[in-house]
Amino acid sequence: MTMGYDAPDQNGRFGPYGGAFVPEILIPELHAVQEAFERSWADPAFQHQYLSLLHTYVGRPTALTFAERLSHELGRGQIYLKREDLCHTGAHKINNTIGQILLALQMGKTRIIAETGAGQHGVATATVAARFGLQCIVYMGAEDMDRQALNVERMKLLGAEVRPATSGSQTLKDATNEAIRDWVSNPTDTFYIIGSVVGPHPYPMMVRTFHKIIGEEVQTQLQEKVQRSTPDAVVACVGGGSNAIGIFYPFINAPDVQMFGVEAAGEGLHGKHAATLTLGEVGVLHGAMSYLLQDQEGQISLAHSVSAGLDYPGVGPEHSYLKDLGRVHYLSETDDAALKGVSLLSRTEGIIPALETAHAIAALETIVHQMENDAVIVVNCSGRGDKDMQTIMDHL
Numbered sequence: 537m538t539m540g541y542d543a544p545d546q547n548g549r550f551g552p553y554g555g556a557f558v559p560e561i562l563i564p565e566l567h568a569v570q571e572a573f574e575r576s577w578a579d580p581a582f583q584h585q586y587l588s589l590l591h592t593y594v595g596r597p598t599a600l601t602f603a604e605r606l607s608h609e610l611g612r613g614q615i616y617l618k619r620e621d622l623c624h625t626g627a628h629k630i631n632n633t634i635g636q637i638l639l640a641l642q643m644g645k646t647r648i649i650a651e652t653g654a655g656q657h658g659v660a661t662a663t664v665a666a667r668f669g670l671q672c673i674v675y676m677g678a679e680d681m682d683r684q685a686l687n688v689e690r691m692k693l694l695g696a697e698v699r700p701a702t703s704g705s706q707t708l709k710d711a712t713n714e715a716i717r718d719w720v721s722n723p724t725d726t727f728y729i730i731g732s733v734v735g736p737h738p739y740p741m742m743v744r745t746f747h748k749i750i751g752e753e754v755q756t757q758l759q760e761k762v763q764r765s766t767p768d769a770v771v772a773c774v775g776g777g778s779n780a781i782g783i784f785y786p787f788i789n790a791p792d793v794q795m796f797g798v799e800a801a802g803e804g805l806h807g808k809h810a811a812t813l814t815l816g817e818v819g820v821l822h823g824a825m826s827y828l829l830q831d832q833e834g835q836i837s838l839a840h841s842v843s844a845g846l847d848y849p850g851v852g853p854e855h856s857y858l859k860d861l862g863r864v865h866y867l868s869e870t871d872d873a874a875l876k877g878v879s880l881l882s883r884t885e886g887i888i889p890a891l892e893t894a895h896a897i898a899a900l901e902t903i904v905h906q907m908e909n910d911a912v913i914v915v916n917c918s919g920r921g922d923k924d925m926q927t928i929m930d931h932l
């Protein structure tokens with residue numbers, strides 16, 4: 537069923553999911569973005585510029601680290617960590633913002649907008665806007681600005697303007713609405729950098745393409761380390777789903793590779809959580825059809841996770857499709873399990889992971905028991921935990 541997988545189709549559909557549910561005025565803009573993306577990605581000069589920035593500015597290729605003591609502690613499996621935590625700005629997100637800002641430059645855009653929840657995507661966007669000297673406006677929920685004051689200061693230091701979204705719950709959902717409103721009013725000079733494999737077509741496909749280098753590097757690095765280019769399993773946390781798709785994508789047509797996506801179960805699946813694929817229902821949010829957390833009237837529910845990056849009521853449409861196909865197994869881990877995952881990796885490997893990443897670490901205890909004793913398992917270490925120290929201290 538999944539051999540020859542080549543979603544999305546011409547209309548940006550991953551099976552029934554995806555598409556472009558946006559105000560009419562943005563349709564020509566989305567077409568222009570898609571056209572520029574397809575032309576640029578096929579252009580060797582663009583490829584060269586993208587890859588050399590990833591090398592000299594982001595620090596790619598990131599290491600693939602054998603986690604010997606973690607493997608020993610789990611008692612099964614050979615665990616390898618793909619070290620996206622070593623990227624400039626501390627997480628995978630910059631692979632995508634580099635790609636999108638180069639596209640904005642190709643299109644002659646002079647003004648960058650972005651939405652951000654916890655501020656991580658805002659920082660990654662402000663970083664590349666500074667690098668190329670473009671004006672940058674980041675929309676952020678007023679409530680989130682209070683909770684993530686340090687990231688607000690980072691963005692300002694990088695020269696970005698942070699505009700508070702004061703409607704609704706004053707969080708990511710409202711910031712996204714503001715960003716779309718801005719784009720509708722300024723379509724000619726503005727490029728909207730979206731931070732995960734979400735939003736209307738062509739964004740999910742484009743963001744996936746800018747992150748698939750993660751999995752491609754794993755293929756080369758595994759070949760050197762274990763003399764084969766495919767692991768037995770790949771594991772990644774899922775918020776919107778970009779770090780997961782980045783490491784999964786090159787393996788989708790390799791049926792022997794099992795794939796596990798780990799969502800945030802928050803306080804537990806009967807309480808407040810962000811387990812969109814596990815418990816959500818199909819609907820439309822931020823321009824695409826996908827599984828969503830919603831109430832009986834179809835209103836979007838507030839998600840909860842101790843990790844700000846997984847605290848999102850939607851998920852990328854491709855993950856909804858991969859779930860229905862049965863190609864990826866989606867699990868969930870609670871806040872408490874993630875906090876234990878932070879300690880486990882810190883103590884065994886000397887690597888303090890982001891709280892998002894810690895969900896993938898926590899799931900290993902379950903996953904290793906579904907695999908052969910000596911299975912090669914690659915975990916995407918999506919980010920480092922420095923940003924989470926306050927939260928970690930409050931909880932441990």
Ligand SMILES: *Cc1c(COP(=O)(O)O)cnc(C)c1O
Binds near residue numbers: 657732776778780919
């Ligand atoms: C933002 C973030 C995530 C979640 O986003 P995805 O699009 O699901 O990858 C995961 N890990 C880290 C470190 C992040 O900053």
